[in-house]
Amino acid sequence: MENTEALMIKIMNLYEKYKAVIAYLFWGGVTTVVNIGIFESWVSMGLNYQLGNVVAWFFSVLVAYISNKIWVFTTPFRNIRSLLSEMSSFFFFRLLTLVLDVIITGIGISLLKWDTLLVKVLDNVIVIVANYFFSKWYIFKKTE
Numbered sequence: 846m847e848n849t850e851a852l853m854i855k856i857m858n859l860y861e862k863y864k865a866v867i868a869y870l871f872w873g874g875v876t877t878v879v880n881i882g883i884f885e886s887w888v889s890m891g892l893n894y895q896l897g898n899v900v901a902w903f904f905s906v907l908v909a910y911i912s913n914k915i916w917v918f919t920t921p922f923r924n925i926r927s928l929l930s931e932m933s934s935f936f937f938f939r940l941l942t943l944v945l946d947v948i949i950t951g952i953g954i955s956l957l958k959w960d961t962l963l964v965k966v967l968d969n970v971i972v973i974v975a976n977y978f979f980s981k982w983y984i985f986k987k988t989e
Contacts, residue, residue, distance in 0.1 A: 865918060869977055880904075880905035883901035887901065902939070902946065906939045918980065931985070942972045942979070945975065950968055
């Protein structure tokens with residue numbers, strides 16, 4: 846029984862330590878499903894994959910901003926000005942990773958002729974990691 850309690854305490858301590866990362870991975874997964882779902886739907890209708898990529902990006906960034914603000918980094922609402930500043934910063938850094946996204950899909954799909962779904966999944970892994978660091982270090986940083 847003592848070992849079980851010690852293990853539970855250890856697990857709870859790890860959870861507390863990595864709570865933001867766990868939440869980011871969960872919501873990143875949701876955002877990825879939104880992104881890939883919209884992208885694949887777009888492509889399956891025979892529409893341009895790069896335009897579909899941008900449409901999927903827009904909707905997934907909306908989901909990402911809301912989930913990051915509320916459940917991942919839990920930054921408080923201070924006033925409209927700070928909200929707009931934070932949101933502008935979020936979209937700016939997401940635009941940077943959209944450029945990365947467009948380059949990766951362009952190379953993978955147009956040049957290498959790889960499967961669109963495979964390229965989009967690999968692309969999302971790289972973009973999620975970059976977005977996490979931008980969010981943690983620049984956008985949702987805690988201020989005293």
